[in-house]
Amino acid sequence: MSGSHVYPDDDAHTVTVTVMDGVGGVDSDSLTVTVNNAPPTVNIASLQTLSPDLIGLAPASYNDLGAFDTHTAIIDWGDGSTTTATVMAAKRAVIGSHQYTGVGSFTITVTVTVDDGGSGSNSFSVDITTVPTVVGIPFVGAWGLLLLAGLFGLGVIFRARNSSRNARRTFLVGRR
Numbered sequence: 261m262s263g264s265h266v267y268p269d270d271d272a273h274t275v276t277v278t279v280m281d282g283v284g285g286v287d288s289d290s291l292t293v294t295v296n297n298a299p300p301t302v303n304i305a306s307l308q309t310l311s312p313d314l315i316g317l318a319p320a321s322y323n324d325l326g327a328f329d330t331h332t333a334i335i336d337w338g339d340g341s342t343t344t345a346t347v348m349a350a351k352r353a354v355i356g357s358h359q360y361t362g363v364g365s366f367t368i369t370v371t372v373t374v375d376d377g378g379s380g381s382n383s384f385s386v387d388i389t390t391v392p393t394v395v396g397i398p399f400v401g402a403w404g405l406l407l408l409a410g411l412f413g414l415g416v417i418f419r420a421r422n423s424s425r426n427a428r429r430t431f432l433v434g435r436r
Contacts, residue, residue, distance in 0.1 A: 268327035270297040270376065299378035300324035300331065302354075302370050307386060315386060316396045319353035320370040322380065330375040335397070338366030338386075345370070345397075357396040360388045368395070 267273060273295065278288040305318035322331065333345035333354040345356040354370055365387050373379040386395055 267293075267295045269329065270295045270326060297374065297376050297378045298325050300329075300372045300374060300380040302372050302380045302382035304370060304382050304384050307384065312390045313393045314396070315393060318397075319348070319351070319355050320382070320397055321351075321353050322372040323352065324372075324374060326374060326376075331372050333370065333372045336369040336371070337395070338368050339364075347372075355397050357394060360393045360395065361391055363388050363391055370397070 261279075265275075271294075273293050274290055275293050276288055276290045278286065280286050300322045301324075303321045303323070305320075307315055307317050309315050320333075322333075324331065331347050331349065333347050333356075335343045335345045335354070335356045335358070337343065337358045337360075339360060339362065341358065343356045343358060345354045347354055354372060360366070365385055367383050367385050369381050369383040371379055371381040
């Protein structure tokens with residue numbers, strides 16, 4: 261006789277085995293199985309230099325055997341600053357970005373923590389040769405960069421008509 265079962269999350273579970281002999285004899289016994297939490301594993305894709313001041317990579321991904329676990333993530337950018345990252349639970353992905361203000365070689369560490377205390381990390385190095393340089397997890401892509409540049413880098417001009425004075429006003433949103 262043999263059997264197997266996969267538990268979806270860590271906890272203590274009661275297992276009962278019942279044996280029947282086919283002529284009316286029945287016997288049962290129970291035992292407790294404790295399933296311990298396994299820490300998540302964090303995977304990081306390769307870096308891609310998009311321009312001298314923009315470095316990107318695909319979202320950091322994580323794998324966790326606990327089906328009911330919830331996750332948080334921190335990115336240590338290696339220059340003394342950390343960010344609470346955005347966790348995309350459905351895709352098991354971590355995203356964030358950071359602007360470096362100094363040149364050098366930095367080790368970036370992505371740490372994913374499970375609601376019941378386990379955590380997993382992975383690191384990679386980045387060489388910053390010009391400042392400011394933005395490192396994005398994930399990189400935005402050409403169309404996304406164009407959109408971001410239009411919204412944040414160049415500014416967006418809105419024209420509004422003041423109906424009471426019938427005059428036009430210009431508003432600038434973003435950097436000057």
